[in-house]
Structure formats: C-alpha cells, structure tokens
Amino acid sequence: MAAEEENDVVELEESITKEKTTKKKKISISKTQDDLMVFLAGIKGISEVMKKRLHKVLGSQGITDPRGIKTHTLKQLMELPGVSENTAKLLLEEVESNQGKLFLSLDEREQIEVKRKKIMTGSLELDELIGGGIPTGTFVELYGSPQSGKTQICYTISANCLLPKEFGGLEAGVIWLDTEGSFNTQRLKQIISYYEYTHGIKNVKTNRFMVANTRTLAQVELALKEAGSIIPKNRVKLMIIDSLMDPFRAEYGGLGELAVRQKHLNKLLHMLMRLAEAYDIAVVYTNQVMANPDPFATAMDKVMPTGGFILGHASDIRIWLRRATSKIRNQHDAPNARRALITDCGWLPQNECHFSLGPFGVCDVDQEANHIKLAGELGVLFESVSEGEETEAKTEFATLD
Numbered sequence: 001m002a003a004e005e006e007n008d009v010v011e012l013e014e015s016i017t018k019e020k021t022t023k024k025k026k027i028s029i030s031k032t033q034d035d036l037m038v039f040l041a042g043i044k045g046i047s048e049v050m051k052k053r054l055h056k057v058l059g060s061q062g063i064t065d066p067r068g069i070k071t072h073t074l075k076q077l078m079e080l081p082g083v084s085e086n087t088a089k090l091l092l093e094e095v096e097s098n099q100g101k102l103f104l105s106l107d108e109r110e111q112i113e114v115k116r117k118k119i120m121t122g123s124l125e126l127d128e129l130i131g132g133g134i135p136t137g138t139f140v141e142l143y144g145s146p147q148s149g150k151t152q153i154c155y156t157i158s159a160n161c162l163l164p165k166e167f168g169g170l171e172a173g174v175i176w177l178d179t180e181g182s183f184n185t186q187r188l189k190q191i192i193s194y195y196e197y198t199h200g201i202k203n204v205k206t207n208r209f210m211v212a213n214t215r216t217l218a219q220v221e222l223a224l225k226e227a228g229s230i231i232p233k234n235r236v237k238l239m240i241i242d243s244l245m246d247p248f249r250a251e252y253g254g255l256g257e258l259a260v261r262q263k264h265l266n267k268l269l270h271m272l273m274r275l276a277e278a279y280d281i282a283v284v285y286t287n288q289v290m291a292n293p294d295p296f297a298t299a300m301d302k303v304m305p306t307g308g309f310i311l312g313h314a315s316d317i318r319i320w321l322r323r324a325t326s327k328i329r330n331q332h333d334a335p336n337a338r339r340a341l342i343t344d345c346g347w348l349p350q351n352e353c354h355f356s357l358g359p360f361g362v363c364d365v366d367q368e369a370n371h372i373k374l375a376g377e378l379g380v381l382f383e384s385v386s387e388g389e390e391t392e393a394k395t396e397f398a399t400l401d
C-alpha cells in the first residue's frame, strides 16, 4: 500500500473511532439524563450553565428527582451554594406547576384520595378501624406503654409494604429510623418468611428495606436528608420512626428547655411532612405515654402521649395501644390480645378494636392460637428470636442483609 493510501486509511480509521466515541458519548449523555436533568431543562429563565451547576448542587443534597425540591423550603434552597432567591423561586414554581392545578374540585380531590395506597396491618379488624389499612401520605402515631405492640405493628406493616401487589402488598420500599436501638433483623425476617410461606411467594424484595441507627437528633436529620435520594430509588412508601420522641427526651431535659425542644420537634415534623407530601409516603411513628398532670382527667385521659400539642397537631391518626382485658383474652384464647383505640383523627370516629401479637407479628385475635400452632409445626423455619437478641442497625442506612 502506498504511503498516501496508508495515511488515508489511518485517517479514516481515526474518524470512525472518533465518530464511534462521539456516538458513545452522546448515548451516555442521554442515558444519564435523569428526571432532574429533564426537569431543569424545561425551566425558562435559568441559563444552561446554571442548570448544569444546579444539577450538581441539588445532587449533592440527595435530590435526584424533581419531587425532592419540594422537600426544601425557599430559605433552604437559597442556602445552597450559588442559588439566588430568583433561581430558588423559579425551581419551586416549576415544581408546583408540574404537580398540576393548585385548586381542585371535590371530585378531583376525591380521585387523589381514592388513589392513595393502603398498607395492611396484619389484622383485618385493625385495618377496618383505620379505614382499610394505613393510607400513604398520612402521619400515623402509635402510642402506648412498653410491650403494647407499637414496634410489632411497625414490623408487620413493613413486611406488608414489601409484599408483591398480587398478595395485597405495595411492592414498595421501607425506611426505618431506629432511635431506640431496638430494631431486630430476625424478627422482621420471621414475619416476612410467614407471608412467603403462606402465600407461596418465592422471594420478597427485602433489598427495598433500609434501616438506620439514629440515636441522636443530628443522626435523625442526617438520615432524613439521605432519605431524599433513597426514596425515589427504592420506591419507598413507608417511613417508620421507632420512636420519635426518644431522642428529644434524651437531648432536652426539664421545663426550661421545653420551648426549644418543641421548636426543634416542629422543624423535624415539617421536614417529614415535606417528604411525605412530595413522595406520597405513609409516616408511622411510635411514642411513649406519660401520666396526665390534669387532676380532673377522665379515665380515658389518665395517660397521654408525649410531644405536646405540636405532635398532636401533626398526627393525622393517633392510636392508643393497650393490653386487652382478661375477659377478651380468655374469650378468644388470645393471651397476647391488645386494644387499639383511635383517640384523634379528622375523618375517623373514636372507635376501638382488638388485635393480637403472635409469632408472625400482628394478627386478628381469633388467629393467635392458629399462628402459635403453625409456628410450632414449622419451628425450624421460624426459629423464635431469643429474648434480648438484637441486631444493631448501622448509623448509615443498611439493608436487611
């Protein structure tokens, strides 16, 4: 081959390789075009350079989805590096206009509420009490004395949220903030195994479950920030905080600090509200009880949940959990029967129901004996968790495995 021809071939080969790499590059750019990039591209009034910078800055805050912008206030957005008031306003306006109309008719609003998914509790009676399960987009407070069943409800709704849709689950992710260090991996796996066994499900996708050890308020806030990127990735529909007030009680003591504590609680609840609204998540938190200082309190008000009015206003459904009376326990052969009373809800009456805590989590009272029998038969499969055995969750989010 002549030298000239040889040069041409080399040039051609080079140009083909160049074209290939450019094509490759183009493909890889379009592949990385996430929802946030597409969203930013559609905003008028922000330069292209600024959009690229915004993508990076928002990403560093765990915002990988336009809905994540809604979890920030105008002030919080303005605190991000290089984000002016005008840019922050444009971002929020665009996010709101993407969500559709601000005002809705009664029928339109009803359509949204009907579409809300419901998480089953494991007990048909308890589901019925709260209108068919725990609806996404709501704040549910479970309060009661130790062993009243708060954490067991959290385990069972977590398992039900992970279950495939054809088995009544949401096939969605769960985020669990463990503020008391009491989360037990084996207990959740035991309940999941029960559903796998009874429904014949091969594998429940447990990798959508994430737990973080958040013993301090700083860790809770950090976890909520990190949750912003986990929620869209794992399609999270349930967030559990067990328990909400524990870190507040540990970090703020005495009446002198009450006002500051309540201000802090309010701030945290608003962070949660923005997450719940932006991603349509059910937020379920447990709470302890304290003696009511009011000397004229009725029998029903003798104990009250901690957290004061701030928490009371935030909770959409407040449920008081107690041990069932001996009459109910004997009548149903259910020594572990519990009572659940709705003490405050804007759309549900103050009704009560009974449920049980069995080897497979929450169940109906008439099922407790059956569950114990089944657990005995399948003893090896559902090896009981020895008392006090705890699996520490990591400070950062960790999967079940």
Ligand SMILES: Nc1ncnc2c1ncn2[C@@H]1O[C@H](COP(=O)(O)OP(=O)(O)OP(=O)(O)O)[C@@H](O)[C@H]1O
Residues within 6 Å of the ligand: 144, 145, 146, 147, 148, 149, 150, 151, 152, 153, 336, 357, 358, 359, 360, 384, 385
């Ligand atoms: N493996 C199991 N098999 C059967 N029942 C269990 C099992 N594990 C827990 N329970 C039941 O759950 C009860 C504890 O309930 P739970 O953990 O929900 O308490 P809690 O309300 O969260 O209390 P605390 O305020 O101490 O956290 C036990 O007393 C027992 O009745």
Ligand SMILES: [Mg+2]
Residues within 6 Å of the ligand: 150, 151, 152, 182, 242
């Ligand atoms: Mg508990």
